[in-house]
Amino acid sequence: MEISETLKQYEAKDLVNGLSEKISATARELGKIRLMHVCGTHEHEIIQYGLRQLLPDSITIIPGPGCPVCICPVELIDQAVTLSYQPGVTVLSFGDMLRVPATRESLDDARKNGGSVRMVYGPLDAIKIAQNNPEEKFVFFSIGFETTAAGTAGMIKKGVPENLFFLIANRYIPPVFNLLMQVHNRTSIQGFLLPGHAVAITGVHVYDFVEQTYDLPCVVAGFTPVDILSAIWRMLLAIQDGSSKTINAYSRVVQEHGNQTALGLMDSVFDRVPGVWRGIDTVEGTAYVLKDEFAHLDASRQFDCQPPYESRANPPGCQCHRIMLGELLPTDCKLFREKCRPDDPYGPCMVSMEGTCHSWFKGAADILGF
């Protein structure tokens, strides 16, 4: 079979239905099972393909803190907004980041109010823009998990134009499981689905502590319907066996030891320090920061970016932080679909396609036609 045909099969309906039946058969022997994923794309695909409807009632898939723009600390968005008003400075970031509400303004609001903000598709765009406009200064607002941190690190290591600076808000996922397990326990969660592409960078062993410390299984999951369902089924088999080993169910992409080239670059560019996850808490070892030797590129050290006001993570009534912790669902929030909608987001989880509230809004809109 041609490889392109093989790849198409990962979306095949008969396999999806077959796996759904296997999951139901296995689930009957297990009682109630609650699994959490920590990936905005997983939630998007689960909604898009109606995968929850293919699972028996006894299995609950809980969305966790897996949306990069949602967990981006408001303090740093406020700093990016402040930078955008400095003469001669333009802030560059991903499109969904621009619309995330912050304390007073989103980056998009700042752009409308006279700040200088431009959307980019990735760090490579930032380099091109900086090269083409040597008389101006640019700040790339680098957000995202291991996957995007790798790109930023590599770019910095390779050398960037003198007029390009970085405001780093990247976060490292593994330690957030310690935070999740302060809120949950082995009764409220029986296993974690791991975000395939973040693990493609780190390798699987950085998650071994979840077995050692919490005795819970983790399964690395890809992003097609067949990937997600086969990961869930393998999780159920592990639970049935009483095994908490980390399983790689995305072996066509994820190597056991990750991407060593990318990891080496990240280690040479970044340190990891305690980092804020918006509205939730500070988590040890999760914030990437530039090493001192790259201080000349660090916007937070090269510019005065402190806003003239105090940052506030959660607007009144917003439940995003509790939704990201898996304590509440979007439908538990009084603002969902009322005051908070994708065209006028009130909380951060309603902005990006990776936000849980955004996915649920779109999914419900498809079904209910509102």
Place this chain on the structure above:
Amino acid sequence: MCLAIPGKIEEIDQQAIMRTARVNFNGMVKEVCIEWVPEADVGKYVIVHAGFAISVLDEKEALESLDLINEVAQSPNAYRKW
């Protein structure tokens, strides 16, 4: 977003400051940095995130995993293989 579909490398630009390639995603061709996947080559498939290839698809694993899923998902008797 994490893009589920890998893209096929059509051409590698050796002259660029960073090793880049033209990558075809089901008909849509994008310029992608392949600097961090040294094993990338023309004809291979890569997983791309925000303009950077992060992993080269292991075609053997793709086929073997699919065979296994096919077997367990479609045969009532193959209850578990993993």
